[in-house]
Amino acid sequence: MNILILGGTGEARSLARLASDEPGLTVMSSLAGRVGAPVLPDGQVRVGGFGGVDGLRTWLRDNEIDAIVDATHPFAAAITANAVAAAAAEQLPLVVLRRPGWRERPGDLWRRVPDLHAAAGALGAAGRRVFLTVGRQGVAAFADRADCHFLIRAIDAPAPPLPERHEILLARGPFSLDDEMLLLTGHRIDVLVTKDSGGPLTEAKLTAARTVGVPVVMVDRPPLPAGVVSVATPFEAMEWVRAQRPKIAGSRSNQSRTARS
Numbered sequence: 528m529n530i531l532i533l534g535g536t537g538e539a540r541s542l543a544r545l546a547s548d549e550p551g552l553t554v555m556s557s558l559a560g561r562v563g564a565p566v567l568p569d570g571q572v573r574v575g576g577f578g579g580v581d582g583l584r585t586w587l588r589d590n591e592i593d594a595i596v597d598a599t600h601p602f603a604a605a606i607t608a609n610a611v612a613a614a615a616a617e618q619l620p621l622v623v624l625r626r627p628g629w630r631e632r633p634g635d636l637w638r639r640v641p642d643l644h645a646a647a648g649a650l651g652a653a654g655r656r657v658f659l660t661v662g663r664q665g666v667a668a669f670a671d672r673a674d675c676h677f678l679i680r681a682i683d684a685p686a687p688p689l690p691e692r693h694e695i696l697l698a699r700g701p702f703s704l705d706d707e708m709l710l711l712t713g714h715r716i717d718v719l720v721t722k723d724s725g726g727p728l729t730e731a732k733l734t735a736a737r738t739v740g741v742p743v744v745m746v747d748r749p750p751l752p753a754g755v756v757s758v759a760t761p762f763e764a765m766e767w768v769r770a771q772r773p774k775i776a777g778s779r780s781n782q783s784r785t786a787r788s
């Protein structure tokens with residue numbers, strides 16, 4: 528059985544590790560190729576876009592993929608939409624592995640907004656010092672906020688357009704609570720902006736914000752396409768993969784009967 532894991536997340540790497548230990552399973556992970564030095568998953572890896580839904584369909588056929596786990600980041604909506612469309616067209620089973628979002632706790636000062644542009648409009652008064660942790664590709668939405676100062680943290684440097692007053696901090700999580708508190712206080716941060724990525728690796732900034740009383744603008748996740756099956760952990764995704772095996776064996780024997788007749 529050949530499975531494709533659409534990756535780029537820690538959960539995708541955990542699943543690749545689990546699946547690589549499973550007898551009779553060939554695992555191919557796919558990365559978009561966005562970051563300079565990605566952490567590579569176990570098993571086979573391919574890098575780069577497929578060329579939209581049609582390109583993905585061709586790739587799935589060429590590589591005789593039997594099932595797809597979309598373990599991409601909760602904000603990677605385009606690849607998820609493509610994967611769902613391609614799986615439906617190729618009649619392949621697909622599951623989305625999506626870590627749960629973050630939950631507001633007592634003491635948090637969160638404002639939820641639907642997207643990055645709404646976040647740019649929700650920073651509050653001019654002159655505020657903003658800690659921006661929305662990923663390299665999200666920074667452009669804040670380019671018009673020349674009235675605020677931005678501390679931008681990303682794995683790789685963001686490309687222009689950037690807000691006029693900014694400082695860039697290149698770093699990859701996980702981050703410790705102590706370091707996050709030092710960063711918020713040392714840079715005199717007035718507001719933290721983050722996407723609701725969920726997961727423990729970058730959660731310390733939220734605890735730090737709660738502790739030092741910094742408000743948070745939290746960008747909501749894009750919704751999943753209708754009718755898609757989703758699971759929350761790599762273990763659940765692995766269970767889903769195992770459950771596909773008899774169905775796939777059945778459909779393969781039907782295909783070979785049809786080919787013979």
Ligand code: NAP
Nearest residue numbers: 534535557558559576577578579599600602603604605606
């Ligand atoms: P996106 O907007 O949903 O996808 C844009 C295009 O990039 C897709 O149409 C596809 O190109 C290609 N692509 C995306 N993920 C791919 C993958 N795993 N394998 C092969 N091609 C892929 O994606 P994004 O938000 O730019 O994220 C890119 C990658 O970074 C994803 O793998 C995601 O898991 C990871 N990531 C994203 C974020 C985030 O905040 N968005 C954060 C952390 C990690 P084609 O149409 O040519 O196939």
